Amino acid sequence: MIAFYNAVLRGSENTAMLVDDGRIVLCSTDEEILKQVSKTDETVDLKGQYVISGFCDSHMHLLELGFFLSGIQMHGCKCFADVKALIEKRLQQKDQWIIGRGFNEQLFTDRCIPERKLLDEISKDVPICLTRSCGHLMCVNSKALELAGIDENTEVEGGSIDLTRGILYENAAVHMHEAWPKPDVSQLKRYIELGMKECNRYGITTVGSDDFLSVTADYEKVLDAFEQMSYQQKLTVRVTEQCEFSSLKDYADFLDSGYTMDVGNDLFRIGPLKLVCDGSLGARTARMAKPYKDDPKNKGVMLYTKKQMEDFTDMAHHFNTGVICHCIGDGALDEVLQIFAERTLPDNPLKDGIVHCQIMRADQLEKISAMKLVSYFQSLFIDSDAKILTDRVSSELAGTCYPYRYLNEHTIACNGSDAPVEIPDVMKGIQLAVLRKTMDGTAEMNQDECLTADQALDSYTLNGAKALSIDADNGALKTGYHADFAVLDRNPETCRKEELSECHIVMTVMNGDTVYQRGLD
Ligand SMILES: [Zn+2]
Known part of the structure; x- marks a missing residue:
């Protein structure tokens, strides 16, 4: 057993936790917890620092990051x-x-x-x-x-x-x-290790990760690498795989071999099907309903036909597997919402969702809320996108883009980095969600859509766990939950908003093990 004491635990009056076999077995006062330990047990004095459940980066590419x-x-x-x-x-x-x-x-x-x-x-x-x-x-x-x-x-x-x-x-x-030179399974494992190390540095212990089509076209090798690492207990972040496929036949084979949603273990499990429906705002390839303001002949691209997206969605749903769609432009979102409107079950038990949630119109937000779609957003994008948003779209449309407060009120709204698109710096992401201003202060987005610090912290913890359907024992500091947490050198609930990105990670614990300690990396 390990006793962590003298801490400020997020969302609790308690100051100490007892950890055994990778789980939090008791949260209580320092006195109570220290009474429980014997001389041979380890005790860790957290020196009054702030402790939060390990962060969940709900959409990224762990392998590609490494x-x-x-x-x-x-x-x-x-x-x-x-x-x-x-x-x-x-x-x-x-x-x-x-x-x-x-x-x-x-x-x-x-x-x-x-x-x-x-x-x-x-x-x-x-x-x-x-x-x-x-x-x-x-x-x-x-x-x-x-x-x-x-x-x-x-x-x-x-x-x-x-x-x-x-x-x-x-x-x-x-x-x-x-x-590119083809990586073998051991090379893939090395990349995963590098990616995990980077996550742990930022207090991340859980990720929704999309890895099958990046780095290598051979998804079976990627699956092998993750499965081997989970059996050998070598994963230092919990991975829910957001399975991306470009061929329906490959996906059918995958499902047929038993890889439906939730198959796996506490460390590596199969998540939803991921479809990349359009491009990006920066490259002007995101599919818009109307042409780009700064490129009037261009509406961006759709990467699948409607029929392909329907077939993929039907196949996933048939196997009780949810579907999450990368949609950055409102044109792509129109098509995806049509597909979900005919298919998503009442109350959305399979957790169909929209990844990125950037260019969105008010009428689309109502549909997302009515269908209870999960929203996977990346507040880190604000730092670069706030500078180009009104060049690309009308100011009226810009008002309903990146609508975090709305999404947080009406959907399971989870945050992430889309790493390696962004460095997975969680506290920077939290500051950007709260201020909706670039780090240099030169551009901002609609200030009505700012999250509070508390909401932004939820977007990186509990909401991520809910989106990935692992909230029964993940996403909070509670008895019985995984001993996954981050220790910060300042309290993000009480510091100034402009200082949120300066709250640094002192230590990251995953499954009861210290996987990052500042100064030792
Ligand atoms: Zn992505």
Whole structure:
């Protein structure tokens, strides 16, 4: 047994917890808890610090996060020269491929997109692939195009290729993924480990993760890696897999082999089917009902036909499995809401849901609320999207976009990072949900839709557990629940709103084990 005492426990008058075999077996006063332990038991003095149930990042890509952490990370780049410097440094390591993620030219001082010509100037012999932060656009050099066999005859369904500029949109990137060196199961496990470490640093102990079509096209290997790690008790975050498939036949085989929703264990379990229905706002590929304000001929793209989405949804529902749809534009959302209107069961027991919840109209919000769809949102996006939202859509529409307060009142509203799209910094996400202002304060979104700190903390804990249907023993500090929690160096319930992102994680405990300790990483 371990006694954690002298703490401020979120949502409780108690100050101490007794942990045994991965569970909280008692919450009480310091006195009571310390009375229960024997001399051989461990005691941990939390020095009056704030303790919250381990955070749940309800939608991310854990494997891809680890994969990109092993490559070049461009999240901090401020201009093309920064990108170039990172690539040149990597070239010295003699990697077979230079793979990077996270640039956002909208935030560059020179607004310079790393096109083919620029990348060719850096290297003609080593293939370079740089994925934009949103994940919906990839810039490549000539060598990468050559190795992937991409030329003017290459066809793409649900995407496009700008050969001259070396830009691959949406599904076109799949051609590149197929050319990358194939990771084996042990390599995949290493990526998962890297991704988990990053999660634990930010106090995350549970994720809804979409991994089957990223990094490798071979989902069976990914499944193998996760299952092996769960049996060997090597997972330091609990994973609910949001199963993404591009072929109906593959998904049918998967379901037929018994992989329906909820199959698995406490560490790794099968979640809903995930459908990526459209693109992103940053890449202007999100499917809009009306053309983009700053690109009047463009309405973005739909990545599936209506018939495909119907067939996928029917198949999942037939196997008692829910469906969650990536919809960023209101045009994509219109189609998905039609499909759910005819299929989602009363009270939505399978937890069908909408992932991202960005460009939304008032009439759509009413439908989402009536159907009780789960809303998976990512307040971290506000930091970049607040700067472009009113360039892309009318100011009237902008008023109902990213509507967190509405969603929180009417649906199970859970937060997440969509990592590696964003670094999974939970407390930054909480500040953005509360202030709805960019971190530099230069842009903001509709202030009527701000969450309170308490609501934002729920969006990363209890609501995530509810969305993933694991709230019977996850998402709160209660007797009988998993001993998953984060210790913070400030109290987010009492600090100033502008300081929320400065509440740092001191320690993360998962299943009773310390998986992160500040200063030791
Ligand atoms: Zn995603």
